[in-house]
Amino acid sequence: xxxxxxxxxxxxxxxxxxAGTVGRLSLMLPSAPQIDALYGxxxxxxxxxxxxxxxxxxxxxxxxxxxxxxxxxxxxWYQLANGYAKRSDIQPMMLTNHxxxxxxxxxxxxxxxxxxxxxxxxAADAPLVARIGHGGVAQVxxxxxxxxxTWYALADEDTFLGWSSASAWIPVEAAPFEMDSVQxxxxxxxxxxxxxxxxxxxxxxxxxxxxxxxxxxxxxxRRKHSVxxxxxxxxxxxxxxxxxxxxEYSLAGAYWHNDFGTDKILPGPDVQVAxxxxxxxxxxxxxxxxxxxx
Amino acid sequence: MIYQDIYPRLRxxxxxxxxxSFSIGxxxxxPLILSYSDLLQMPMVEVTCALLCAxxxxxxxxxxxxxxxxxxxxxxxxSVTRQPDALFAVIHNAAGYTTSLSLxxxxxxxxxxxxxxxxxxxxxxxxxxxxxxxxxxxxxxxWVERIELTNTPSGFWESRGWDGDGIAPTIAAxxxxxxxxxxxxxxxIEGFAYSxxxxxxxxxxxxxxxxWMPVDFVPAPPAHLVRWQTEWTPPLAGEYSVRVRAADAxxxxxxxxxxxxxxxxxxxxxxxxxxxxxx
Numbered sequence: 001x002x003x004x005x006x007x008x009x010x011x012x013x014x015x016x017x018x019a020g021t022v023g024r025l026s027l028m029l030p031s032a033p034q035i036d037a038l039y040g041x042x043x044x045x046x047x048x049x050x051x052x053x054x055x056x057x058x059x060x061x062x063x064x065x066x067x068x069x070x071x072x073x074x075x076x077w078y079q080l081a082n083g084y085a086k087r088s089d090i091q092p093m094m095l096t097n098h099x100x101x102x103x104x105x106x107x108x109x110x111x112x113x114x115x116x117x118x119x120x121x122x123a124a125d126a127p128l129v130a131r132i133g134h135g136g137v138a139q140v141x142x143x144x145x146x147x148x149x150t151w152y153a154l155a156d157e158d159t160f161l162g163w164s165s166a167s168a169w170i171p172v173e174a175a176p177f178e179m180d181s182v183q184x185x186x187x188x189x190x191x192x193x194x195x196x197x198x199x200x201x202x203x204x205x206x207x208x209x210x211x212x213x214x215x216x217x218x219x220x221x222r223r224k225h226s227v228x229x230x231x232x233x234x235x236x237x238x239x240x241x242x243x244x245x246x247x248e249y250s251l252a253g254a255y256w257h258n259d260f261g262t263d264k265i266l267p268g269p270d271v272q273v274a275x276x277x278x279x280x281x282x283x284x285x286x287x288x289x290x291x292x293x294x
Numbered sequence: 295m296i297y298q299d300i301y302p303r304l305r306x307x308x309x310x311x312x313x314x315s316f317s318i319g320x321x322x323x324x325p326l327i328l329s330y331s332d333l334l335q336m337p338m339v340e341v342t343c344a345l346l347c348a349x350x351x352x353x354x355x356x357x358x359x360x361x362x363x364x365x366x367x368x369x370x371x372x373s374v375t376r377q378p379d380a381l382f383a384v385i386h387n388a389a390g391y392t393t394s395l396s397l398x399x400x401x402x403x404x405x406x407x408x409x410x411x412x413x414x415x416x417x418x419x420x421x422x423x424x425x426x427x428x429x430x431x432x433x434x435x436x437w438v439e440r441i442e443l444t445n446t447p448s449g450f451w452e453s454r455g456w457d458g459d460g461i462a463p464t465i466a467a468x469x470x471x472x473x474x475x476x477x478x479x480x481x482x483i484e485g486f487a488y489s490x491x492x493x494x495x496x497x498x499x500x501x502x503x504x505x506w507m508p509v510d511f512v513p514a515p516p517a518h519l520v521r522w523q524t525e526w527t528p529p530l531a532g533e534y535s536v537r538v539r540a541a542d543a544x545x546x547x548x549x550x551x552x553x554x555x556x557x558x559x560x561x562x563x564x565x566x567x568x569x570x571x572x573x
Contacts (some may be wrong), residue, residue: 065501114530118503131504148533165530
């Protein structure tokens with residue numbers, strides 16, 4: 001297993017921790033306190049090329065949700081162990097061998113593997129309810145210890161979802177992070193957010209928009225661990241993590257694409273960020289925090 | 295119980311080629327009657343095709359491919375003068391089974407006497423079996439004795455609601471997956487695909503309802519078995535639902551919404567297996 005720093009992971013995700021604040025802000029996934037390696041999840045059928053160009057020779061195709069080590073980041077491409085793949089085809093993910101004790105029911109959990117399959121009952125051939133990608137969040141409201149696998153009964157903030165194999169989930173708790181005078185700036189033109197403490201930028205991350213935003217100052221008025229969104233695929237859009245509502249808009253993590261920073265507009269939250277970024281913001285933007293859209 | 299109820303006469307008949315005969319009658323000016331030795335004197339053709347049984351359970355698809363050798367039905371039909379009302383052919387066999395075909399489909403058939411280089415076995419219809427590539431197996435009866443040209447189709451299964459045309463659909467199935475020791479193992483998933491009348495143009499596999507992944511296969515003509523294989527590394531221990539679907543050159547793609555049925559569209563649903571990956 002190759003080792004890399006958190007900073008390298010953030011680089012691969014397009015996230016910038018600005019100078020002087022790295023130690024304090026510790027932009028890591030709390031559920032993955034020891035990052036072993038950087039991996040990527042194939043968001044769909046993953047085409048692997050022999051060089052970082054769409055006209056290069058195709059040397060392999062991998063199943064959706066395959067997990068591949070990421071060796072390096074080259075602009076719009078990732079270097080894999082045996083070739084190159086488009087950055088937009090892979091969701092960066094951090095896997096760890098760290099085990100977290102199972103809390104008492106109910107508790108919140110995030111998808112620690114590539115994807116969690118939610119079904120109507122505890123069987124692999126039960127009807128599909130949802131496919132929740134890496135970083136998605138749901139509440140574990142019950143569990144069933146099977147002969148071979150443990151199953152979790154899952155819910156979001158509003159409704160019961162279904163049953164999912166426990167091996168895909170890691171308990172997670174978004175602990176509030178005390179900071180002074182925080183603000184979030186959303187720059188529509190550059191598709192970027194900047195987090196400020198005492199007017200000093202401390203974190204920058206790319207975003208994608210779900211619809212047009214009106215410029216203005218807004219206050220955070222509600223937050224939710226996990227919600228549903230209507231996406232193109234009816235089985236997706238569940239367990240969308242760390243939603244922050246401001247004005248008539250919402251910001252949340254998106255696990256179904258890696259197009260952050262591009263000018264695309266995709267269904268889902270109005271402001272979409274990587275799930276790790278969404279959680280980081282969720283811990284640091286309490287209600288009434290200022291969000292500036294410009 | 296079911297076999298005895300609905301197949302009262304469909305036991306393997308014991309046919310003696312010294313007394314067996316084949317005839318084409320009904321709406322023809324003069325019937326054609328051939329002995330087994332007459333048949334052996336006629337020009338032979340070979341056809342390779344798979345036969346798909348419509349009555350097999352959805353999760354135990356039976357399909358069999360062979361090289362069949364016999365006399366082209368087109369040749370036999372040229373030996374009779376049809377009357378104007380000869381629109382269909384009703385095929386009768388020694389077990390009392392009947393099925394019917396349009397004359398167009400019958401013209402594409404072969405009255406087979408050999409399978410894979412050997413005389414037909416009694417189980418495969420000795421001394422002669424009709425083979426119609428592209429149609430379900432119930433349109434290729436064994437132990438054929440008589441074909442009657444008529445203006446009205448009829449048949450054992452057709453009279454019980456099965457499809458009169460019997461065109462075999464485009465299907466795909468998984469034949470190997472199974473249990474695996476750990477998530478580190480590469481899982482080889484393999485199977486076959488088949489299309490009765492159009493060439494199989496794509497085979498795709500989906501794991502746990504993910505996007506469809508195209509898999510490699512060797513192209514083959516319609517009514518041939520197409521073998522496919524792919525490899526997949528499970529990311530975690532657990533149980534995975536693996537589905538397969540096929541598409542054909544006509545543009546048809548197998549749909550997930552098809553309802554499992556005992557009748558004509560028995561295979562017109564997606565085949566899936568559960569792959570168990572141990573901790």
